[in-house]
Amino acid sequence: MNAQEDLLLVVDPQPTFMALCPDELPVPGAEAVIPAINRLLAGPFARAVVTQDWHGPDHLSFASQHPGREPYEVLEMAYGPQVLWPDHAVQGSAGAAIHPDLDMSRVALILRKGMRREIDSYSAFRENDRTTGTGLAEWMRGIGVRRVFIAGITRPYCVDWSAADAAYLGFDVFVIEDACARLGPGQALDESKLALEAQGVGFITTADLLPG
Numbered sequence: 554m555n556a557q558e559d560l561l562l563v564v565d566p567q568p569t570f571m572a573l574c575p576d577e578l579p580v581p582g583a584e585a586v587i588p589a590i591n592r593l594l595a596g597p598f599a600r601a602v603v604t605q606d607w608h609g610p611d612h613l614s615f616a617s618q619h620p621g622r623e624p625y626e627v628l629e630m631a632y633g634p635q636v637l638w639p640d641h642a643v644q645g646s647a648g649a650a651i652h653p654d655l656d657m658s659r660v661a662l663i664l665r666k667g668m669r670r671e672i673d674s675y676s677a678f679r680e681n682d683r684t685t686g687t688g689l690a691e692w693m694r695g696i697g698v699r700r701v702f703i704a705g706i707t708r709p710y711c712v713d714w715s716a717a718d719a720a721y722l723g724f725d726v727f728v729i730e731d732a733c734a735r736l737g738p739g740q741a742l743d744e745s746k747l748a749l750e751a752q753g754v755g756f757i758t759t760a761d762l763l764p765g
């Protein structure tokens with residue numbers, strides 16, 4: 554590993570996606586990513602960025618904002634299809650906090666996303682219209698990052714969209730599979746993995762990064 558060129562991108566390590574918050578958007582096994590990521594933060598990575606899903610209470614990705622719609626339905630928005638979610642990651646709520654057990658000692662930047670009511674933001678790099686940048690790529694280039702390793706919550710949404718954008722933007726990208734949590738069916742995950750591999754994204758595990 555190279556302290557200057559390698560960065561760990563930790564996507565949405567928030568209780569809102571965990572069994573701690575059963576009425577929000579719990580994802581099976583999401584709690585387990587925190588200790589896995591902490592092992593990476595204690596070892597190979599000198600520097601990390603954390604993203605934080607950060608929605609207003611009336612965010613339009615919430616099914617509750619669309620009368621007659623149910624969570625997990627897909628709605629056509631101005632920028633394309635949008636899955637409607639249960640209310641989650643509401644600004645200032647306990648569930649939206651960064652998980653208190655996450656080791657923050659090497660986290661240089663916390664990037665909040667999804668604040669604009671009209672548009673969701675899965676990727677750390679661009680909002681879901683795929684044109685509005687977050688500034689993260691420019692920040693990373695500014696400090697000399699070339700390789701980005703991605704872990705967190707969830708695949709195939711925020712993790713995979715971030716991986717796709719990072720590759721598109723010219724970084725070397727690796728998804729750390731056993732340090733991610735999956736939302737939805739395995740088939741969607743397999744399809745997303747194939748698409749990312751076609752883009753040149755590598756898939757690895759924590760064992761590839763940590764001494765045995």
Ligand code: VGL
Pocket residue numbers: 564565606638675706707708710711712736
């Ligand atoms: C996410 C759905 C809605 C994620 C965020 O972190 O993958 N998924 N908001």
Ligand code: ZN
Pocket residue numbers: 606607608614641642667
């Ligand atoms: Zn969200």
